[in-house]
Amino acid sequence: MVEKSIHRRLVAILVADVVGYSRMMEADEAGTYETLKERRSHVLYPVVRAHGGRIVKLMGDGVLVEFASAIDVVEAALELQRKMAEANAGVPEPSEILLRIGINIGDVIGEGSDIYGEGVNIAARLEALAEPGGICMSEKVHNEVRGKIPVVMKDLGLVQLKNIAAPVRIFGMETARALLQTTLSRGREFTTIAVLPLTNMSGSTEQDYFADGLTEDIITELSRFRNLSVVARNTTFSYRGQSVNVAEVGRQLGAEFVLEGSVRLAGQRLRASVQLIDTQTGAHVFAERFDREMADIFAVQDQIVDAIIGRLFFNLQEVAGAVRARSSTTDISAYRSWLRAGAAWRNGDEQGARGHMQEAIRVDPTYAPALASLGLLYAYWRFSEPDAATDAGLEVECQEYAARAIAADRNDPFVLTSVAACFLLVGKIDEALRYSDIAISMSPRDMNVLVARGMILSYAGMHEEGLALVERGCKFEPLLPPAFLSSLGDCYYLARRFDAALTAYGTLIDPPYFFRLNQAACLAQLGRAEEAAIITRAMPAAFDADVYARNTAKICSLSEDAELWLNGFRKAGISIAQFSHRRPAKG
Template sequence: MRRRLTAIFAADVVGYSRLMGANEAGTLTALEKLRTEVLEPRINAHEGRTVKLTGDGMLVEFPSVVSAVACAVEMQRTMRERNADAPPGQRMEFRIGINLGDVIVEGEDIFGDGVNVAARLESVATPGGIAVSQSVCDHVGNRLNVRFEDRGEQQLKNIEKPVRVYDILLEEPELTTMPSQKKEKPSIAVLPFTNMSGDPEQEYFSDGITEDIITDLSKISALSVIARNTSFTYKGKAVKVQTVGQELGVEFLLEGSVRKAGPRVRVTAQLITSADGTHIWAERFDRDLTDIFAIQDEITHAIVEQLKVKLLPREKKALGQAPTDNVEAYNYYLRGRDFLY
């Protein structure tokens, strides 16, 4: 059985049955014209491979998740232009879902959970829109001139675990910065924690702590959390919190440092209001290395308390689960994950 990691792109036509019922021949002709003039040229330009066509839908894989998103954005923006002058009942719109996942390869076809999640993301995308998974959002980061809107964790049909869903906003940003504004739910960015160990080889550990805090906060549906890749663009840079807040459009920033020495670890963390740089919470943790998961849990719950966020029962349960009780295994895991970036 062959497997590979790939970017999976699933798309179908909105209201296809209605369009076929109204004008079968015209709909088929219009769809074929769109495939020839809009879809296929862009898929080829971004090195995608059409795995299969399913009537009104298509499954495509890309070697790069950035290419998959760029292709989808170009498609949907082009479709908006083509539909601008068409009567509402005659517009042909697509929903697109994109996931980065492991797939099973059989000949020219692909199967597995990675494909299933992409298909379910497509089903929850808005007409003319693009829905993506957390893994896609994290890997794209700020590599494309697009913005992501967090829809929180959703239970997708026939998918065992909830999936955090993001919509891609197709409107061209008017400014190079995203204006900070009051949102319905608090927004936060976790800046890369500084390695204070005096050993560059320990960089993986401080980065790993940062990533795990981002992951934990992302499990909270009442919080809007900036993706890992976006936050890490500030790694090693001396920047003002007000500038970061304005560029990312967030109300709060979490920053800190990590010092690891033998069996002991010291973690400091500060929660800051981006508008004026005011500290609203700060703490220092001097613990045994075996307490590292408890430290992360305390930081997460402190943020929840300070921002007056209400946790759902399943979120409380998810946050209370340590990934392992073997600190040595966790250390090797962080080392391995560091090679991914």
């Protein structure tokens, strides 16, 4: 038998897909079909021809196109998004045709008019990661067009794509659609940070690799945060070895903050120092020093990156709010309201946080972080103020916010995590596990993701695994918000470590009452019934401890965990109505 030859070639690949196509077809099947057909004829086909591309195939609401060069495919993608945005002018938002575009360069197999191979698969995966109206490209494409096309590209770091063995570094591009949204105050705003190369203070150039590797790791991890814009590595590394005015460099790069530091290796010990600097004032936001044994250099590198990311997590959001507040502009923005809500939440002002979130979605009804946060805050409200649990519509409302957040942005780890926590608090553990699993695969060092995932695992019955994640997430931040301390205490309690849980709950000054109620359960489990009774006797008249206790038991996946909570509350002197544990329903 004669073996059939395989024809391979290297091509630039574009995959595009219509955002929310199923929803649009359900609302207006005939109108959506006609609009899409018109856009293909008047936008897609002319743009592809103008840039020398070939439409390989149409796939329902999607298209696969091949080009001969990276420049051609990127210019075509930019023009396609620009013309789609122009065609949407005057069209009601639900009827707009928005594209996500993924671009890759790769070796493909040609069979007839079709093409196959990993190069096509990667482009398809990148399309799913692109913003609505945006473009996502592989590092291969970025390297080919860098400096040749005047467009902003954001390094989004290494991403593990489904069914692709090796991680792929990806870049997002600011398009005409995104610029239009920014003008209308409906797009995302970013806090921009530049990470300067860490200085090797060891006295040996042979150790430069470690300082450079640590710098690159920090850039990669920071790039995972969706509301954080990180200046590209190639730009900041041009300052390597230079004596610079850090605040001035930050202003030159358009960065609100600069992270700088040094690394010193001496024998079997390593010392790293880092400082975060506000470029508008030159003031240090924070400074940290890390001393480690060098038993495993790569483990040490991971520990330092963990520590730096952990310390940056809250400090950046806190100081970003201050920077926005002193800005000369008076424009209202959803992002600014979201930052204010975050500050209120970290300070224990639940009502203030809800108010700022409501303002954010008033400004932009599709602002996914605010929608997700509102879903979580309303779910949390049922615990912090159990009388709110009597509101039959509250549970429905928080899930509606969660659904709107996912519809607006399914690729943001913060959104996914907030939605997962919301589902946990309404007793839908399977949905909580699903969304938190996606979030932690996308952003494994994000404190918010770690703590929420750990809390969810603990309530799902995986106590030690969940506790380990929450402990890791809380390790580096000395001023933890109430929700983090509550999660830490809950995970210790479920792991039957009542002393540690008691310490976690007791960390805050003047905590919400339900923290005190959890303290009482810990004391009771430790045999300190009199101390527990003092807490329960001081219960505010408006606080319904019975409802709170049953709400807590309801979200446990295991009946023995539900009984553990109820037993602790009963021992503390709380009268609880009859309770029958049933495994929380699937979403």
